[in-house]
Amino acid sequence: MILKNKKQDTGYWIPDARWGNLKVLASCFLLLVTFNFATCKYGFKDTAPIPEEVKTFRVNYFENKADYKNPQLSPQLTEKLKQKIIGTTRLRQTNDDDAHYDISGYVSRYYTSTTGISGNNTTLNRLTAEFHLVFKNTLDEKKSFEADVTYSVDFDANLSLSQVEQSKGDDIAKNLTDAIFNKIFSNW
Numbered sequence: 001m002i003l004k005n006k007k008q009d010t011g012y013w014i015p016d017a018r019w020g021n022l023k024v025l026a027s028c029f030l031l032l033v034t035f036n037f038a039t040c041k042y043g044f045k046d047t048a049p050i051p052e053e054v055k056t057f058r059v060n061y062f063e064n065k066a067d068y069k070n071p072q073l074s075p076q077l078t079e080k081l082k083q084k085i086i087g088t089t090r091l092r093q094t095n096d097d098d099a100h101y102d103i104s105g106y107v108s109r110y111y112t113s114t115t116g117i118s119g120n121n122t123t124l125n126r127l128t129a130e131f132h133l134v135f136k137n138t139l140d141e142k143k144s145f146e147a148d149v150t151y152s153v154d155f156d157a158n159l160s161l162s163q164v165e166q167s168k169g170d171d172i173a174k175n176l177t178d179a180i181f182n183k184i185f186s187n188w
Contacts, residue, residue, distance in 0.1 A: 050089060050185065053139055057091045058099035062131070066110035070165055073107055073129065076173035077180070084181050102136040103184065108148065112161060115154055122157040127164055129172050135184050149179040 059082045064074040081103070085091055091101065109130040116124025130150045137143040151172055155164045 050091065051139070054100045054137075055092060056094045056096075056099045057085055057089075057101040057103065058094055058096070059085070060102070060104040062104070063106040064110075065106045065108055066130075068110050070107075070110055070129075070169070072165075072169060073110065073173060076169070077107070077131070077176055080173055080177040081180055084177055085185075088181075089185065098138065100137070100139050101184070102138060103133070103180075104136075105131055105133040105180070108132045114157070116157070124154055125157050125159075126152050126154050127161070127168070127172070128152040129176055131176055131180060133180055133183055147183050149176060149183055151175040151179060 059078060062074045062078045062081075064070070082093060086093060107129060109128065111128055113126050113128065114122050114124070115126045116122065128150060129152075130148060133147045133149060135145050135147075153164070153168050153172060155168065
């Protein structure tokens with residue numbers, strides 16, 4: 001039995017069943033080909049690669065000059081930055097004064113502020129840590145700089161500062177370390 005195209009009373013053309021199946025197959029094939037050849041490629045390229053002549057780095061102990069002092073933050077930042085540089089670059093750590101990259105700095109501010117209010121009550125607070133970075137490139141003084149990096153974390157206002165430091169302290173140190181590292185090595 002051969003199905004023929006019919007024109008209904010509505011005036012619209014209705015294709016037979018085989019034509020509809022062919023359209024579905026063609027659409028599936030087109031999608032398959034499209035997704036097979038469509039690729040999305042992205043990457044992060046270091047905008048400031050480490051010159052070959054740079055071989056060593058020194059991270060000086062980071063001081064805490066903030067009004068409120070978290071006693072764990074400075075030693076955590078110092079050690080985490082050393083480990084990050086050792087683990088992600090080819091540079092060798094030294095404690096000599098003639099290091100090619102000499103990194104120092106200090107925690108400049110460490111404070112809480114209110115960020116959320118409901119009625120007459122505080123619902124959300126923010127802990128902010130700011131770090132002042134001093135980077136010296138002993139091989140090329142033009143590339144030496146000073147910069148500030150900041151990291152903030154919001155927390156429930158019902159929590160005490162010591163509770164937040166205990167639960168979020170590692171996150172704060174990690175994110176500040178990443179920001180310092182990126183400022184030095186990625187020029188972000």
